[in-house]
Amino acid sequence: MIKVKFFAALRERLDCNETGVENFQGTAHELLDILKSRSTQWRATLEAQQVLCAVNQQLVPLSAEVNEGDEVALFPPVTGG
């Protein structure tokens, strides 16, 4: 299983801190497509703004491979400091 975490505006709009995707093999982009297909609301939210991706707590491009057991995080551009 792939654990997927959401942060900030994305977490609030999806009303979801964390979800799981079973039997997944592919890129972060493909994982995002699976999440978008869950509902029209998820699709709208995930397409409405720029989404950044971290795999195992490292920022990666959406072309990065995701493997069984990885921790994936999806979030908006960061705004700390």
Added chain:
Amino acid sequence: MIKVKFFAALRERLDCNETGVENFQGTAHELLDILKSRSTQWRATLEAQQVLCAVNQQLVPLSAEVNEGDEVALFPPVTGG
């Protein structure tokens, strides 16, 4: 009279805090020439290193005019901070 102040290494090597030059009209460069002509030791000291000049507490190039009553200061490159 022109009042001439010396600072730092220049003050120490000339062994002089302040001197006066009477009846002077000309540039800072010409004033420096008069001071150099005072002794071989003054010439050697004033030629041995880069000399910066301030007239009435403003940094100026040696081509600047010096007028009666001005306060002139001669000193080495600054090293504060």
Added chain:
Amino acid sequence: MTIRIRVQNDDFDMAAEYERLRRNDSYGAVVTFTGLVREVQGDHLQAMHLEHYPGMTENVLMTIVKQADARWNLGDVTVIHRVGSLTLNEQIVLVAVSSAHRVDAFEAAQFIMDFLKTKAPFWKKEATTRGEHWVEAKDSDDKAGQRWSVNK
């Protein structure tokens, strides 16, 4: 070299952090940057909430500091970033860098802030008299990060 990274709810004592860095005879320069909660133009800020990604945040900050250390000749570096609820004028972030030379300390502190702003997983939400909203990322911060990719 001592690197201190802290992500915390509590406020920090800027004076104590400065004193820690200045007590080394070899480093003649200390640069600090402090970020504070400031008023929202044309509105009134009531609170700011800072969310982060625990675990990843500390790793990203450590990576940024190590990149700075590889690029400049540094003494010690402290990075403290607060999370949770803050109010107007509270301290958000401290970056403090010591070095033998001032240019290294200045550039490294700027580099760390530029990358913290574009790579570290923190998100700000502002509550004003007109409601709550997530702060938008700024193009100027992306540009500030990009300038370090060209050798100067």
Added chain:
Amino acid sequence: MTIRIRVQNDDFDMAAEYERLRRNDSYGAVVTFTGLVREVQGDHLQAMHLEHYPGMTENVLMTIVKQADARWNLGDVTVIHRVGSLTLNEQIVLVAVSSAHRVDAFEAAQFIMDFLKTKAPFWKKEATTRGEHWVEAKDSDDKAGQRWSVNK
């Protein structure tokens, strides 16, 4: 905008100076630079003496700060420079700048230090176990000053 310029024998309290600058809701960024007496490589520093040109020094520092204010969008600026006899690790100079934006605060603080180093009439004399000598001006400081003359 409040400008504070001090040339003094006494040590300064960096924390108090920082607190003074941070107490303004409009400025979200504070950058400080502190210069400290550091050890001389390959020798042992016993004392440092700082001479200045009273009157001119304060005027030059004020001119530099006003140039920075004309160039960047600044909040408050504090410049304190000590003169007289100092020992190892003592504080020599503080430049503290607040601004709404961090890039302005960083660049203005660097600009002020670069020009202080090349235009303000201070001279350092070091006493080491090998005797006394006046510190030589550095080419790198001239270059640091020159980079601001090109529009960036």
